[in-house]
Amino acid sequence: MKFTVNEKEYTMEPQPGEMLSTLLRERLGLTGTKIGCNEAECGVCTVIVDGDPIVSCTYPSARIDGKEVLTIEGLADWYARHSDKPIAGKLHPLQEAFISHGAVQCGFCIPGQIMTAHALLNEHSEVTSDSIRYAHKDTLCRCAGYPTIEGAILSAAKSLKTGKPVEPPHCQSSGKPLHSVGTLQVRPDAVAKVNGSAIFTDDLQFEGMLHARVKRCLIPHGFLRKLDVEAARALPGVKAVLTAADIPGRQNHGLFTLDWPALVGINERVRYVGDAVAIVAAETRDIASEALKLIKAEYEELEVVDNPIRALEKDAPQLHEKGNTLKHIKVRKGDVEKGFAASEVLVEHTFHTPTTEHAFLEPECSIAVPLANGRMEVYVGSQIPYSDREQTAAALGLEPEQVRVVGQLMGGGFGGKEDIAGQIHAALLAQAAGKPVKLLFDRHESLLVHPKRHATQITVKVGAMKDGTLKAVQTLLYGDTGAYASLGEKVMARATTHSSGPYEIEHVKADCYAMYTNNPPAGAFRGFGALQGQFAIESMMDILAEKLGMDPVALRRKNALKVGGVTNTGQVLEDSVGLRECIDKVDAEMRRLGGKNPFKAAAVKEKPDCRRAWGFAAAYKNTGLGGGAPDKAGAEVELRLDGSYQVRTASAELGQGLVTVLRLIAAEELQADVNKVDVLVMDTDLTPDGGPTTASRQSYVTGNAALYAARKLRETIAAAMAKEWKCKPEEILLKDDNVSFASNRMPLSQVAELLKAQGADTMAFFEYNAPETKPLGEGGNMHFAYSFAAQAAEVEVNIRTGEVKTLRIVAANDVGKALNPLGLQGQVEGGIIMGMGHALTEEYIVEKGIPFTDHLARYRVPNFTQVPEIISQVVEHPTGGGPYGAKGVGEIVSIATIPAIINAVYNASGTRVDRLPVDQEKVRASFSGGQAV
């Protein structure tokens, strides 16, 4: 067949079973086209065939005979050819707008977004918000920068029409922008992410690379009794088949608790469907898949423990040696019984939250490359590179230093790339086969295997005075941590400590049982338990407000934590509590938009079947690990001979914008041009340990490490130049590319040489230790900082069908200091939309240990058409220890969205949704009295 791709002609024959995406990526090396789901659901693989956007993952390559294909790699050239005044190397206005507006985050969906948009703009010179949303309905973005993507497309359309440059975004800088911190800066990786040259793990190729697949047990609980891998070993093309007996080092892995076997051995227990019993490396993925079919495993099946309450029962099968209880977590303050006795009003209710799935658009991929010197390199997108190194080395029987983790760009993580996925398996096979091995999860495997968000059952009892003063809150939580601990203990500790909300309450008692079950493991996921706990308490606050006949905002304002207040763990808050400002700002905006009584259901003109109302919620979330865990990060800053700076740390960039934050901080301290600062992350040979990318800690902890390292380097430079120019170090001025004193001036490149000549270090390293925290139960500072938020949601409910639509979200987040406003905008939009997903669409369903949600088609992440209008305000109450006052923002935003929507649904429909996500049947029933029309 003959066809063109990006105007280049090709003649080649299609291969059996080959999709266009495979031809592009593997035969033409055009890896800008990404594969997110391989099931025509996510739109990430969109390319243009004869002018029409199509999903290339479900389009046989044999169909392109005689056709013209355009991919992201060809878009800039396409534009040059079709432009009146072509400029070589110039990007398409869409690409420019995506960069300048901050529409690029993790970048994995961006080729699909841009190609979809290009097809739209090429067909219609006039586009509207509605036409963009219609065209992009199935082009998913899990960072959920939809509003910014829409703004970028509108700007590009305008530029194409007028011929004028792309207009800048409407994004606010920090209230007090500094030299670089708090100003609008684009991501350093943005250009690569819009032109298709950005490389993610699956895009890498190595000479002689083998392909791995994992034989999983696919039963929830049992003993592996027999395992026969001989037929698989004998299959031509198979290079290695390994079982538990072949692991040279440690069998188990885990982030804190080593309870998760990399491979389950004969007569050992399998605890969930994703447990691995054998791994295969072969010349091709198809051969490896065939080999899996030849592996015969026999199990003695056991009773499936499918929920945490059953797990706690005495007669339940015990899944681990230490039993089914991972942890009983307790929070105690005052005496709740006394508090309830003194209360004038009591309310109690039980809530359920489901398991949810990160659905990062880039499925897990690890490539292990054995080196001749016995070392192993692991290429992987990971949130904790140093932990991967330790865990992989332990399994291989090597010292940690013998493994190098080379972190790759990540197509989203959200907490779901903290645990081991394929790293150990790929490395074991590479070690055995002596060749590079790639282990790529398909979407199905990703859905089955990696840890999810904990499903919970939460019972809340609240005692209050008639004036709204909260007297006592008691909560009982059950958390389903699934088959393995992962970060379950930490997640459920956060659920417990946040379960009485951002309020000062005299008496608090919370008990949480984090239980093992035979469901897929649960671990870190943006919001980290605090999300589940606050869905419950924030729903209760509205239930209480109704019972008291009090305005729900007033009730929250009255009890809100403030500086000097004492949390439920006994921490006295010393600074940076912007909760009341958040509440006031959102309240004012909500009432400006929604009138005096925004909580009353209102009829909708022209839509007789619909009712609208607002709902309100507040939230808080810890920054940093806390609870007594040492929280530290290392960073280096180097002045290079070309006069540019480099910041190095192994902290992870998963799309959230850490590299921009670090670049801004270093540029600030060195008064440098931000474009002269680059950031290298996630390489355990080249960058110091930055700790895990979790707990909204990176801007604060690694941010501080970079800040102090940069400051140290500035001092070295000042000292050297003072010596040179015979002045005091504090008289030395650093500005952009130069260092100066009085009339003396030297470019940084020369300064670097001078430092070397003087024997001074051109590189400064700093290990930052965050303020000490206390373990739960000891009082004192549980965490070194908290972020706060308030949100109001307006929903529309269809009384005939029960369907719910979120129309508007008003949000205020106290982030301490907006270091990177474009990135902050992405976190706010993405957090709100992910929260909306949790309220309305997302549910990972497991039945008796078997996931029903085994394809992306069965897990609905919010799409473009569901996005509400977002009105966001940033509140900046600086925290003393944070860089320029900043604290975390990665998780806080989603937390308030869920109860705000759920409270709005109640206000509009009278249905109290106590089981997420909203079931439209239940909402409908409240209007029909359960009867058909």
Add this chain to the structure above:
Amino acid sequence: MATWQYYHNSSTTNDALKVLKNTSESVKIISGGTDLLLDIQQGRHEEVHTLVDVNTVPTMHVLEILDGYLHIGAANLHRVIAQSPLVKEHAAALATASGLIGGPQVRNIGTIGGNVAHALPAADGTIALLCLNAQADIASSNGFRQVPMAELFLGPGKSALKPKEEILTGFDIALRKKGEGSAFNRTMRPQGVAIAILNLAVWISMRADVIADIRIAAGPTGPVPRRLTAAENALRGKTITDKTIAGAYEAATGEVQLRTSRHRATQAYRQDVLGNLLEKTIREAAVNAGVKL
């Protein structure tokens, strides 16, 4: 194993029929393939050796008025149908349904023929064609035959097409006359599988404000896509009022056995949705027919 071993781009229907007949291994017609390929990959359909693509058959892309009928070749894309002025004019229900199938990129691959031949009881395109009383055109080595849409289905996922001998080549729909109109609606669940809880299409012929004739199709209302004839009978000769619609709803609930489907809808909710869709779609069809309501 690869999803398929051999892929044949057919030049004519006869070419496709020949390959179908002469292939000794498993062989299957593929149109858009957005359902079929995923079914094979995910193990819901047995492996297929040879796929016979009919997208390359020019006659199967015809979309024009032929012999007083609107002829829609089976290989027309959902996007093409949704945007076609002819379809909007003569078969509004089908234009609407085609614009709702999948997402934009899938509508640029998926075809109306594939939607129908897959024989799912709630396929949006099928339900729309059913209310439009379309005739399905079937090619075989014996020539062409026409079958009413309703006779095309044997069970869920099973069409009446002979797998090795026949190809669905297109559909013929009577041109819209004065007073006629059609409409399509569906209700989805925001979680889980993206198959309609219920979809419903109405074709109506109004004489002044009286329903001279009406056809209603809805899915899933049984193992095969079907018409709601009792509801149609209840409405024929009546005016459109809350009362007559309520009567039609009662008739409809009497003739179909709505089911509870796991993670999608309970029977009670489906029944509720049926009432809502029935009312909404009848009124929209009447508006499409030029009646002012």
